[in-house]
Each structure stands twice: as C-alpha cells, then as structure tokens.
Amino acid sequence: MKPRKGRHPAAVRHLELASLIVLAVLVLGVAGYMLIEDMSFTQALYMTVMVVSTVGFTEVEPLGTAGVYFTIFIMVIGVTAMFFFLAVVFEIVLSEYLGDIWGKRRMRSSIDNLRNHYIVCGYGRVGRSVAEELFTQGREFVVIERNPEVFQECVDEGYLGLLGSATDNETLVEAGIMRAVGLVSALRSDADNLYVVLTARTMNPSLLLVARADQPGSEEKLFMVGADRVVSPHQIAGKRMVNILVRPQVCEFIDVGVTGNIPEYQLIEYRVDGTSPVAGMTIAEIGLRERTGVTILAVRGEGATAFSPNPPADTRISRDDVLIMIGTPEQMANFEREQSDWKK
Known part of the structure; x- marks a missing residue:
C-alpha cells in the first residue's frame, strides 16, 4: 500500500x-x-x-x-x-x-487476501490519522467510508478501502471482519460508533475494538456493548497538552518508544500464549535480558486491571500474561529470533 x-x-x-x-x-x-x-x-x-x-x-x-x-x-x-x-x-x-x-x-x-488485518471505520480527521499511523507501522488495514469524495481521497492515498456504511453488516463482511484482529470505529456519530461496536462484537467476539466517543456519556455505553478501548479525542488532546507542560521529558520518552520515529529504542507488548515455553517460568529463569538485551518493564496477568511495573526477578510468568518490554532495534531483533526458537 x-x-x-x-x-x-x-x-x-x-x-x-x-x-x-x-x-x-x-x-x-x-x-x-x-x-x-x-x-x-x-x-x-x-x-x-x-x-x-x-x-x-x-x-x-x-x-x-x-x-x-x-x-x-x-x-x-x-x-x-x-x-x-x-x-x-x-x-x-x-x-x-x-x-x-x-x-x-x-x-x-x-481485501479478500487480507488476514489478521485492521478495519478503520470512517475516513474523517480521526480515521485519516489512524490510517496514516497504521501505514507508518506497516500494518495491513482496510478503510470503510460512505462519502464518495472522501473515499476517493482514501483511494488516492493508496489505501485499501470500501465505499459503504460501516453500520451495514454486509460491508463489514466484505472488509473481512471475521479474519481481522482489530477494528477502529472513528465515525462522527456516537450512535453510529455504538452500533458498529455492537455489530462487530457479535460477528467476531475475539476482535479488539477501539471506538471514538465525543460525548462524555457515550464512553460507558460503548464499553457496555463490547468496546475494549474508548478514546475521546477532546479529552486525550487536553490530557496530552497538560502532560507536555508538566512532564515533557516523560512524554518525549514514551513518544519515541511508541512511534519509533527515532531509532534509539522501542516499546513493545508480548502476550504469552499457550505454546510459549516461558509460561510457568520466572523472569530470572527466562533470562531474557541476558540473552537478548530486552528489559521487561511491566507485567499484567490475565484478568488484571493494572500492570505490575518493574517486576522482580522471581515474578512467575503465566499463560496469557502481557509483557511490556523495551530495547533497541537490535535487541528487539534478538528477541524476534528468540521467539522463533521458542516455536521450534
């Protein structure tokens, strides 16, 4: 693309x-x-x-x-x-x-050949930013937009897209919702986002759903119908500005790690699946830092609502735990090779 x-x-x-x-x-x-x-x-x-x-x-x-x-x-x-x-x-x-x-x-x-891709519903200001970031990170995705002129802008950018309404079940099926791993509902109407989330959750229960909410009362409703994350652009912008004012260095550190714009270090998440040999081992036994240079910053167990930062060496890793790790691009490459060895 x-x-x-x-x-x-x-x-x-x-x-x-x-x-x-x-x-x-x-x-x-x-x-x-x-x-x-x-x-x-x-x-x-x-x-x-x-x-x-x-x-x-x-x-x-x-x-x-x-x-x-x-x-x-x-x-x-x-x-x-x-x-x-x-x-x-x-x-x-x-x-x-x-x-x-x-x-x-x-x-x-x-679109029919896509697997483990993302679906972006709406190509307005928010949807456009989502598509640009997915493209920057090398992720496969398809955009759904019902306005023909806006849709043509999406096509002219070289993105895969469908002209239609994201509230239409057939359009979601055409976008490969059963094969997708995530969906962003960035429509302008909270009611439309609510319907899209409800429909998507029904069609693919394992889908990671992120929804946009403009009105304060919409967040709780979106969570109730199945959204995994709800983002309010206005609230996020306000918090972001305050954090830049109060903690500018922390914001820069996180931005560099998440966006990867500066190739100094990266922040990634790793979910321990059932086939991973590290399940049941402690951080010390895994020896990830000694073998790859990657450092585990935090761990969140299955069902936990918060992360455990700076986990001690005797922390035991269980199946479906999520590890937040940091490392240089070279260290991340070492980790990728280590993962390949685990699967053999």
Whole structure:
C-alpha cells in the first residue's frame, strides 16, 4: 500500500502535447494562408479548420500553385495531429473506464487476501490519522467510508478501502471482519460508533475494538456493548497538552518508544500464549535480558486491571500474561529470533 497522488499523469502530459501540436498547426495554417493567398484572418482560419478536419467544403477562393502545395502540407500534418489528439483522448477515456473496473477488482482481491488485518471505520480527521499511523507501522488495514469524495481521497492515498456504511453488516463482511484482529470505529456519530461496536462484537467476539466517543456519556455505553478501548479525542488532546507542560521529558520518552520515529529504542507488548515455553517460568529463569538485551518493564496477568511495573526477578510468568518490554532495534531483533526458537 504505497501512497500515490493523481491519476494518469502520462496521459495528461500527452494530452497537453497533442493540444499544443494542434494549436501550432492552426496557427501555422492561418499565418500561411494570410501570407501566401492574402486571405483575411477569418478566411484563413476557415480554410485551416476545413483542411485539418477533412470536412471537404469548397475553398473560399481559388488557390494558386503555392496555396495548393501549402494546403497539402497542412492537410498531412493536420490530420496527423488530429489523429494523435483523438488517440490521446480515447486513451484517457478508456483508461478511466477500464481503470475503475480493474481497480475495483484489484481492490476486492487484495481485501479478500487480507488476514489478521485492521478495519478503520470512517475516513474523517480521526480515521485519516489512524490510517496514516497504521501505514507508518506497516500494518495491513482496510478503510470503510460512505462519502464518495472522501473515499476517493482514501483511494488516492493508496489505501485499501470500501465505499459503504460501516453500520451495514454486509460491508463489514466484505472488509473481512471475521479474519481481522482489530477494528477502529472513528465515525462522527456516537450512535453510529455504538452500533458498529455492537455489530462487530457479535460477528467476531475475539476482535479488539477501539471506538471514538465525543460525548462524555457515550464512553460507558460503548464499553457496555463490547468496546475494549474508548478514546475521546477532546479529552486525550487536553490530557496530552497538560502532560507536555508538566512532564515533557516523560512524554518525549514514551513518544519515541511508541512511534519509533527515532531509532534509539522501542516499546513493545508480548502476550504469552499457550505454546510459549516461558509460561510457568520466572523472569530470572527466562533470562531474557541476558540473552537478548530486552528489559521487561511491566507485567499484567490475565484478568488484571493494572500492570505490575518493574517486576522482580522471581515474578512467575503465566499463560496469557502481557509483557511490556523495551530495547533497541537490535535487541528487539534478538528477541524476534528468540521467539522463533521458542516455536521450534
């Protein structure tokens, strides 16, 4: 999914060139008839257009020998220029028509092949930011947007998308909700977000659901119908600004670790599944820092509402625990290799 801007730039350049050539032929023809046959501007323009378009009306006055040869010359280059111009126009029209058909088929095929992807409902300001961040992090996702103009902006960015309403069950199925791992409902209406969360939770109980809420009373309702996380853009913005004022260094530390904009260190989360050999072992027995350099910052057990920060070495790791870890990109690569060895 690489961003792209504009459509058919080569065809547009060809159209500009063809138009300039036709205009040059017209100017040359008018000037030639005015000089060679001493015609008025109107007569010269009439003769030039008639010859170039091959209409075949009678000339405005008998032509001399020089005028006949000039007419043959204008006819040859004029017809060639017109054929080139019409071919370019046909190319643009055909590419627009067939391009839309092939583009929709490619889009559909790409969406059908998605697995463990994310669904972004709504491509407004919030949805656009979500899509940009998912793209930056290399995550596969599909956008659902019902406004045709806004949807076209999404397509022009190179993102996979569906034109339709996220409140429609069929649209969610087309987006691969049964194969997705997460869904962000970033619609402008809290009522629509409520419906999307309820529908998505019913269709895929294991889906990670994040919803947008504008009204204070909507958060509790969204949690009740199945949202895992509820984000209020206004509240988040306010808290964020205060934290930058009060704890600027902490904010910068977290931003660098989470966004990865500066390749110094990264923060990741790791869920211990049933096949992991570390389940039942203590942090000391795992020896993760000694083998990879990655440090475990916090642990949250299954069903726990809070993390246990700076866990001691004798903390026993259980199945479905979530580990928050920090390390440099090189150390994270070591951890990825360690994970591969665990699965063997």
